[in-house]
Amino acid sequence: MATLSDVARRAGVSPATASRVINGSSKPVTDELRERVLQAVADLQYVPNAHAQLLARSHRGAVGVIVHDVSDPYFSEITRGLQRVATDQGRLLMICNSYRDPERELEYVELLRGHQVAAIILAGSGYHDAEFTRLLNGKLAAYEATGGRVAVIGRHEHSGDAVMPDNRSGARLLGQELCRLGHERIGVVAGPQVLTTTTDRLTGLREGLTAHGRDLPEHRIRYAEFDRDSGAAATAALLDAEPELTAIAALNDSMAIGALALLRSRGLAVPDRVSVVGFDDMPMARDVTPTLTTIRLPLVEMGARAMALALDPGADRPRVESLAAELVRRDSSAQPPD
């Protein structure tokens, strides 16, 4: 691997001069030398060693983001927003998949810190886990103490800049909508109980139902992973326990799509026999059949905002941006039968 001194030697200049022409220093260099250096760079196919540069400059250029899994549409949309802003500002984005393993999440914070990133963005949901929270906050605090910036998406027990999707009022809309349609027996396909996203959405849903004088007994809730197959399984369990359910509220679209698949396999018509609603409005929601009634979250926007917060030097006090959720009525919801 050619080094800067190789280039300098070949061009007959000092490493200092070579460095200056290569990354356009403010210090002027004569065209003559500049030309020679550039020629040497081309001849040697020289590429600066990024680690050496970063070390020498102690320049915090990159930004890290910890998501659950980029291949999950929820996160890939958010990531798109993050990426856009980061790229606009000429920054490299390091994407880390925690696969919702708290252990790995902690490791990634350290890894990113070690890589001297300018900011860390936590895009996954927060956890209801005091011990984990303590450890995470400890690591984040250490990072922030040395000038690192942190922004979170969603509700985390972390005081600092945050972008908050309005899970609670979104879910409330969902609850109200189902009541308005006349549903009485509503099953809920929920995500992992340990996630704040799950509990917030559940709280909102419950509020929506309560507003119409209905309640949400615990036996009509099934907790599972936030993915399609778990959604299908949870739906099956709910229906087995209580076949008279007329609506399934899934707490994200992936699970809702699983619910649709299960209902289809059991020959239960949606929405005629059972209504299904989701949450997130992933692109796919309009391509399933029936198209999915859901809550739209401005995912790309959330990512963009979070990155903007993370890169902005920051105010004295934490900034929290709340983003509204919106009901999108499609074909998977209707009045209950009879």
Added chain:
Amino acid sequence: MATLSDVARRAGVSPATASRVINGSSKPVTDELRERVLQAVADLQYVPNAHAQLLARSHRGAVGVIVHDVSDPYFSEITRGLQRVATDQGRLLMICNSYRDPERELEYVELLRGHQVAAIILAGSGYHDAEFTRLLNGKLAAYEATGGRVAVIGRHEHSGDAVMPDNRSGARLLGQELCRLGHERIGVVAGPQVLTTTTDRLTGLREGLTAHGRDLPEHRIRYAEFDRDSGAAATAALLDAEPELTAIAALNDSMAIGALALLRSRGLAVPDRVSVVGFDDMPMARDVTPTLTTIRLPLVEMGARAMALALDPGADRPRVESLAAELVRRDSSAQPPD
């Protein structure tokens, strides 16, 4: 940011000793000192500077992958495979989205080279573009000359390790299937003409049709981007030009889903009036209505294989692994009407 010497000072040892206990060197250290160092690390929340480590070790740990866009399911599946193998081997994966901009692709090769990655994996399709190919191969050659390893997924004009999805015979299966069902007038919704993936699939499709004595005139092909909306638009254009088409062959599933959406909006029943087939068998293919007949490509496996090739020291001669494609019959294809 605490440094190693801070730790050493606090523990009352030399930086060398501190370094040794922190990353388990082969050189033994007494428990007494080890304990003191670990305590200091904990007290200071010390995290080694990754750049300094990488520089000092000149250890090529990370691996880079250049994809079109991780949020595209095709690539996110591949990435999952890559990630799995990389993680198993304790390596960091740097994911770069080229957004199919050749310029950016070249830049990323340099960037990854600068980051001293152990291997670069090109996961996007190859281009039919001599100039670009020349530039890319130049950069890759420079990288390989210094010990870097390269693996590609798909057909690239690059001699080296490669994983080849069998686009051509997959498409041939598709063509044959449509013929067998009795379709005569088949429209093709193709990806960008400049991609080898597009041309290979097109070639296969044509072979499949030819085998049954049918041909594929150029006016029944529409080239567009490989995404849903472009698929819908291309389908619309095909039908406007020739309303009698009885089948739409989309060259990937996203476009096929766009085709389904368009047909639904025009009230054309699938598969009764028009059959639709896709390519890739993305997870979503079984959730659209009707479920999509498509060609299954072992995407995760492709990623895993590519990473394995990239990390394996390598044989003298290029290894090319071809992965079979398989027809998956679902509900979107049937005999043409009447």
Added chain:
DNA sequence: CACGCACGGGTAAGCGCTTTCCCGCGTAGC
């Protein structure tokens, strides 16, 4: 009892780059 050696620990030389500081030159000002 002297010697050698293994062992635990420290010293210092880089890894490849940036950047400050300094130096020699040519020009302008008096």
Added chain:
DNA sequence: GCTACGCGGGAAAGCGCTTACCCGTGCGTG
């Protein structure tokens, strides 16, 4: 004609870490 200054260029000091290499113990051997 001499000093002052600006300018292009080089020498060298790090950035934070790893890792030879070296050096003093304390032990085992002849």
